[in-house]
Amino acid sequence: MYSFRKATSNDYIFLYELNVSTMKKYVEQTWGWDDKAQQEYFKSKFVPDEFKIIVENEKDIGVVSIIDKTDEIFIDLIEIIPEYQNKGLGTAILKDIIKNSKTKDCILKLQVLKVNPVISLYKRLGFNISGETKTHFIMEHLK
Secondary structure (H helix, E strand, C coil), X not given: CEEEEECCHHHHHHHHHHHHHHHHHHHHHHCCCCHHHHHHHHHHHCCHHHCXXXXXXXXXXXXXXXXECCCEEEEEEEEECHHHCCCCHHHHHHHHHHHHHHHCCCEEEEEXXXXXXXXXXXXXXXXXXXXXXXXXXXXXXXX
């Protein structure tokens, strides 16, 4: 069973290391990985109030960021440390987000790197590709 807690500035190192462990190989395939540039980019985008830390058994195991608009919910970020992946946790969190979007009668959207295999999970949960950029698919789960 998971819960959320609000992120604080003290979570910076955890969140950066989480980002590296979950995204480095996909960023590397897409643009190449430059440690210094990635650190600077992460630092420029780090706003603790926008993140919820995923907690399981009192251990921080991931992060989620959701932008909740009037008629749309956008999953900006969901990352789970590798040793907790493929155990149903991400699926459970996404199902809860989907359920929440339906109660609000909103379109649920996300963006994912084209090289990230999590796309198959999103498709299994009912997300469809609604657009794309050179590097990303935009996916929607209709209301």
